[in-house]
Amino acid sequence: MPLNTQILLDNRPVGEAVASNFKRVATETPALADGQVLVRHHYLSLDPYMRGRMNDSKSYAASQPLGEVMIGGTAGEVVESRHPKFAVGDQVVGMGGWQQYSVVNAAEPGALRKVDTSHIPLSAYLGAVGMPGVTAWYGLVKIIAPKAGETLVVSAATGAVGSAFAALAKARGCRVVGIAGGPDKCAYAVDELGFDACIDYKLHPTALSLSKALKGACPNGIDGYFENVGGIVLDAVLSRMNAFGRIAVCGMIAGYNGEPLPMANPALILINRLKVEGFIVSEHMEVWPEALKELGTLVATGQLRARETIAQGIESAPEAFLGLLKGKNFGKQLVKL
Amino acid sequence: MPLNTQILLDNRPVGEAVASNFKRVATETPALADGQVLVRHHYLSLDPYMRGRMNDSKSYAASQPLGEVMIGGTAGEVVESRHPKFAVGDQVVGMGGWQQYSVVNAAEPGALRKVDTSHIPLSAYLGAVGMPGVTAWYGLVKIIAPKAGETLVVSAATGAVGSAFAALAKARGCRVVGIAGGPDKCAYAVDELGFDACIDYKLHPTALSLSKALKGACPNGIDGYFENVGGIVLDAVLSRMNAFGRIAVCGMIAGYNGEPLPMANPALILINRLKVEGFIVSEHMEVWPEALKELGTLVATGQLRARETIAQGIESAPEAFLGLLKGKNFGKQLVKL
Numbered sequence: 001m002p003l004n005t006q007i008l009l010d011n012r013p014v015g016e017a018v019a020s021n022f023k024r025v026a027t028e029t030p031a032l033a034d035g036q037v038l039v040r041h042h043y044l045s046l047d048p049y050m051r052g053r054m055n056d057s058k059s060y061a062a063s064q065p066l067g068e069v070m071i072g073g074t075a076g077e078v079v080e081s082r083h084p085k086f087a088v089g090d091q092v093v094g095m096g097g098w099q100q101y102s103v104v105n106a107a108e109p110g111a112l113r114k115v116d117t118s119h120i121p122l123s124a125y126l127g128a129v130g131m132p133g134v135t136a137w138y139g140l141v142k143i144i145a146p147k148a149g150e151t152l153v154v155s156a157a158t159g160a161v162g163s164a165f166a167a168l169a170k171a172r173g174c175r176v177v178g179i180a181g182g183p184d185k186c187a188y189a190v191d192e193l194g195f196d197a198c199i200d201y202k203l204h205p206t207a208l209s210l211s212k213a214l215k216g217a218c219p220n221g222i223d224g225y226f227e228n229v230g231g232i233v234l235d236a237v238l239s240r241m242n243a244f245g246r247i248a249v250c251g252m253i254a255g256y257n258g259e260p261l262p263m264a265n266p267a268l269i270l271i272n273r274l275k276v277e278g279f280i281v282s283e284h285m286e287v288w289p290e291a292l293k294e295l296g297t298l299v300a301t302g303q304l305r306a307r308e309t310i311a312q313g314i315e316s317a318p319e320a321f322l323g324l325l326k327g328k329n330f331g332k333q334l335v336k337l
Numbered sequence: 338m339p340l341n342t343q344i345l346l347d348n349r350p351v352g353e354a355v356a357s358n359f360k361r362v363a364t365e366t367p368a369l370a371d372g373q374v375l376v377r378h379h380y381l382s383l384d385p386y387m388r389g390r391m392n393d394s395k396s397y398a399a400s401q402p403l404g405e406v407m408i409g410g411t412a413g414e415v416v417e418s419r420h421p422k423f424a425v426g427d428q429v430v431g432m433g434g435w436q437q438y439s440v441v442n443a444a445e446p447g448a449l450r451k452v453d454t455s456h457i458p459l460s461a462y463l464g465a466v467g468m469p470g471v472t473a474w475y476g477l478v479k480i481i482a483p484k485a486g487e488t489l490v491v492s493a494a495t496g497a498v499g500s501a502f503a504a505l506a507k508a509r510g511c512r513v514v515g516i517a518g519g520p521d522k523c524a525y526a527v528d529e530l531g532f533d534a535c536i537d538y539k540l541h542p543t544a545l546s547l548s549k550a551l552k553g554a555c556p557n558g559i560d561g562y563f564e565n566v567g568g569i570v571l572d573a574v575l576s577r578m579n580a581f582g583r584i585a586v587c588g589m590i591a592g593y594n595g596e597p598l599p600m601a602n603p604a605l606i607l608i609n610r611l612k613v614e615g616f617i618v619s620e621h622m623e624v625w626p627e628a629l630k631e632l633g634t635l636v637a638t639g640q641l642r643a644r645e646t647i648a649q650g651i652e653s654a655p656e657a658f659l660g661l662l663k664g665k666n667f668g669k670q671l672v673k674l
Contacts, residue, residue: 230603249606251607252603260603260604262599262600262601262602264597266567266571266586266589266597266598266600266603267589267597269615270586270587270615273616273617273620274613274614275612275613276606276613276614277610277611277613278607278609278612
C-alpha cells in the first residue's frame with residue numbers, strides 16, 4: 001500500500017483564495033475491490049474552474065465538499081488493476097484529484113481513459129488534447145461557429161484554452177486576436193501560437209482604452225469572442241462586436257473572488273443582435289470524440305504547440321493554483337507528481 | 338391632391354424625448370408615377386423601437402433622418418392606384434410613417450400588403466397580426482423554443498408584443514408570467530390575456546424585491562424570458578433563470594434616454610449556461626408568413642384579444658408616443674387618422 005499525499009479543501013475562501021484554504025494529508029491507498037484500478041498520477045491539471053468550486057454559493061457546477069480531495073484532472077499510469085480492460089503500465093487520464101494516487105472504479109463510463117503517448121506527450125492529455133482543448137473546440141465550433149475570414153478574439157489567450165482556440169480558429173481561416181497579460185505572453189501568442197495580434201490588457205486599465213486597442217487589432221470588428229475573464233475585458237469586446245456576433249462564455253475569472261462584476265452596456269446585445277451563451281464542456285460529452293480527434297492531430301503534427309508551466313510535487317499544488325488565478329503561469333499549468 | 342399632414346423629426350432628444358423633438362407640416366400629396374399607389378392611412382402604429390431611431394448614436398437600426406417623416410407602420414386603404422395589383426378600396430398595411438397619406442412604390446417587395454378584414458379588424462394588422470405579433474412569435478419560437486410545461490416570463494406584458502406572447506406561449510402548453518406596471522394592467526393580463534400570473538413592477542423598486550416576487554410566481558424557476566425593458570427587471574429575472582434558460586432580447590426601453598443600464602451579474606450567464614440573444618424581427622422576413630398565419634388564427638378565433646389604446650388624429654401622435662414610452666398606454670398604442 002503506497003503512501004498517498006493528498007490536498008483537501010479545508011475551508012472556503014473569503015474573498016481571494018489563499019494557501020490556508022487547503023490542507024495536506026497522507027493516507028495509505030486502500031486495497032482494491034473487484035473492478036477497481038490503482039493509478040499513480042504523473043501530472044495534475046490546475047484549471048481556473050476549480051476556483052468556482054471552492055465557493056459554497058451556487059456556482060457553475062457543484063461545490064467542492066470540505067474535507068475531501070480537491071477535484072482535478074490527472075494523467076498517470078496503472079500500477080495495480082482488478083479490471084480486465086486495464087493492465088499495469090497503461091497510460092490513463094481521469095479525474096483523480098489533487099493527490100498522488102487514486103483508486104478508480106474503472107467500469108464507470110468516462111472514469112478512466114487509456115491514452116496513446118507514442119505521438120502525443122502524456123501531459124498534453126490534460127491540456128490541448130484534454131478538457132481545455134475540448135473547451136476551446138466547443139465554444140468555437142458549436143457556439144461561435146465561425147466562417148473563414150471572420151475576426152475572433154479570445155481572452156486568457158496564452159492559457160491552455162486560448163492556445164487551442166488559436167490553432168482551431170486558424171485552421172478555419174479566421175483572423176484570431178488574443179488578449180493576455182504582459183509583453184512576454186503577447187509576443188509568445190503571436191510568435192509561437194499563431195495569433196494574428198495580441199493585446200496586453202495590463203496596458204489598458206479601462207474598458208475604453210482596451211476598446212481602442214481592439215479597434216486597431218480588429219479593423220473589421222469582432223465576429224466571435226471566447227470569454228474567459230469577464231469584467232472590463234468583456235465590456236471592451238462588446239463595444240467592438242459586429243452585428244450578429246457570437247460570444248461563448250466559458251469563464252469569468254475576474255469575478256471569482258467577490259462582488260459580481262457588472263456588464264456596463266447589455267443593450268449592445270440588442271443593438272448588435274448578439275448571441276451570448278454560457279457553457280460547461282463536461283455537459284457536452286457527445287462532442288469529445290470529434291474534438292479530441294482534431295486536437296490530437298494538431299498536436300501530433302506540430303500545429304499546436306502549447307507551452308506548459310510545471311510545478312514540482314503535490315505540495316506545490318496550492319501555490320501553483322493561486323498563481324494561476326493571478327495569471328502567473330505561462331500556458332498550461334501542471335503539477336508533476 | 339389631398340392635403341397631407343405629416344409629423345417630422347425636427348431635432349434629436351437630449352435625454353428624455355419631448356414633444357418639441359417633432360414638427361408638424363402639411364403638404365399636398367404629389368401626382369402618382371407609374372407603379373405608385375396613394376394610400377390613405379386609417380391607423381398609425383406607435384412602437385417603442387421608434388425611440389431608438391430618434392437617437393443619432395448607433396442604435397439597433399438606422400437612425401431616423403432629421404427633417405423627414407417619422408418612421409411607422411400604417412394600415413389604410415388605397416385611394417388612387419397606378420399599379421395593376423392594387424385597386425381603389427383595397428385594405429393595405431405598410432410603413433407609411435407619421436402622416437395621413439403615403440405614396441408607395443407598390444412594386445417594391447414588402448412595401449405594401451393587402452389584408453383581409455372580414456375576420457380580423459384592420460387595426461390588428463398593426464398589432465397581433467403584424468410586426469408586434471411576429472416579434473413575439475420569433476422570440477418565442479426561434480430563440481426561447483419552449484417545451485410544454487416550461488415557465489416563461491415576458492416584460493411589458495400587456496403591450497402588443499406581450500399580449501401575443503402570452504397567447505402563443507399558452508398554445509404551447511407553457512406557464513406564462515407577465516411583468517407589467519400597475520394593478521389594472523396586471524389584473525387584465527391574468528383575466529383577459531391568459532397569463533398565469535402577473536407581477537406589478539411598480540411594487541418592486543429593487544431587483545431583489547422583484548426577484549422575490551418572481552420566485553413566488555415561478556416556483557419552478559424561469560426557462561425562457563422575453564425581454565422588452567432591461568434594467569433591474571432583467572437583473573431580477575436573471576437571478577431566477579434555470580440552467581439552460583433562453584433570453585430573447587427584443588427591447589431595452591429602460592435605457593433609451595441616457596446612460597447605459599448595466600447588467601448586475603453577467604456571470605449568471607455562465608453559471609446557468611444561458612443563451613441570451615438579441616434580434617430585430619424585420620431581419621427575419623422568412624418567418625413572417627408562418628407567424629402571421631398562426632397569429633391570424635388566434636385573433637380570428639378569439640383566442641387572442643389584445644386591447645388597443647387609440648389616440649385621435651395625427652396631431653396627437655407625439656404625445657401618444659411619449660406616453661407609450663412611460664407606459665401610459667394600455668395594450669397596443671394606435672393613432673386613428
